[in-house]
Amino acid sequence: MKLEIGKIYVTDVVLGEKNVFETGRLTIDTQGLIDHLLTDHRLKSAAVDLAKPGDSVRIIPVKDVIEPRVKVFGEAKEFPGVTSTMATAGQGRSHVFKNTAVITTGSIVGFQEGVLDMSGPGAAYSPFSQTINIVLTLEPKKGLSQHQHEEAARSAGLQAAAYIGECGREAVPDEIETFEMNSNAAEIVKYPALPKVVYLEMLITQGLLHDTYIYGLDAKQTLPTLLHPNEVLDGAVISGNCVAACDKITTYQHLNNPIIKELYDRHGKDLVFLGVVVTNENITLQGKLRSCSMATNIAKQLGADGVIVSEEGYGNPDSDLMLNCRLLEEAGIKTVLITDECAGRDGMSQSLTDATSHAKAIVTTGNVSHLVTLPPMEKIIGNILAIEQLAGGYSGSLLPDGSLECELNAILGSTSEIGYHNVTTKEY
DSSP states (O other): OEEEEEEEEOSEEEEESSOEEETTEEEEEHHHHHHHHTTSTTEEEEEEEEEOTTOSEEEEEEOOEEOOEEEEESSOOSSBTTTBOOOOOSSEEEEEEETEEEEEEESOSSSOOEEEESSSGGGGGOGGGGSEEEEEEEEEOTTOOHHHHHHHHHHHHHHHHHHHHGGGSSSOOSEEEEEEOOOHHHHHHHSTTSOEEEEEEEEEOOBTTEEEEETTEEGGGSOOEEEOHHHHHTTSEEEEEOSOTTTOOOHHHHHTOHHHHHHHHHBTTTBEEEEEEEEEEOSSHHHHHHHHHHHHHHHHHHTOSEEEEEOOSSSTHHHHHHHHHHHHHHTTOEEEEEEEEOOOTTSOSOSSSOOOTTOOOEEEEEETTOEEEEOOOSEEEEOGGGGGGSBTBOTTOBOTTSOEEEEGGGBTTTTOTTSOSSOOOOOO
16 A cells, blocks of 8 residues: 655745635635535534644634545545545545644534644644644534534544645645555565564544544444554544643644554564554443453454553553553563553642553653743634633633643643643653
């Protein structure tokens, strides 16, 4: 399977009366985009704003982030099974606008969305402070359930990313990145002496707006599934996750998963990359046992020597993380875990809710409970009062001068468990 990602680097975005991309500048037909979004009868209104790196702008509550893209040729279109007909992603060529993103906001859906500052100390914690953001403020019609509200906002973000991405169809990419890998059998024969590695990606699937979708199907309705890495990089997995912003994997991060890209880079050099097993995070014991056992069985049948496991979320999913680890290690497969920690504001509390003696290699992506103060911003896109409903915020988080006091929990992408974030460790 061969996928070409044509990277088109954006240097500026402006709002105007037509969609056009010229010499690094992306112009968006603002009213055309709004009219396109409001064809969804569930939305009462939509507004479009820009938030650029260094601006004194705070976006709250952030729901999702999506990278604008268009499928130039190939079997599948953008976000197959969701905004386009179901077909296998990961083949052909997609043109992608780099350095820019679509961000959705509006009235809060659940209770755990996020905050993003484009400047100041808060900006350092989120990679999305460095993208030119096209921000959609979406308001639902009265009477929608929370799940209908979330679905409408999720669909609008994806539709906007495809609408804007269409401007890049005829553009000449600045760079073409190629991802190509044959069948596992062929790759193993090609590199017989190299260790074989599987990436096991745990997806939030706990209901109550803790959702992820694979080709449009709610992943909690699935069993562990082997995907070609190209499928993930080409839009097969999207976020419907309204939980803690620090480690929810946005659609943008799925499309640019750094673990997949690193394994691709090392494929044929010091390992054989056998693919991505996507698995759910269950809320019942039987569900956890079922999915973790089946994920281990897939790794065994592939002949994996090692597995990298990334978590999404914390708390209840920690039990899935440790169960995956135990079963894999007991099967003789060396396992590395990637997770963040909920260690209290002083960093002294138990970091994870579960543990196993088999967990011998763990990479931390930071402490979600770390407390920060974010200074006032000149412009708020969304509703600043939402901070009191966010994970990491509380009644009193909004200080009299407009500052916010909150945990990293509330900051979008601050402790991403796939490594798409800025926090690093420091040795003392």
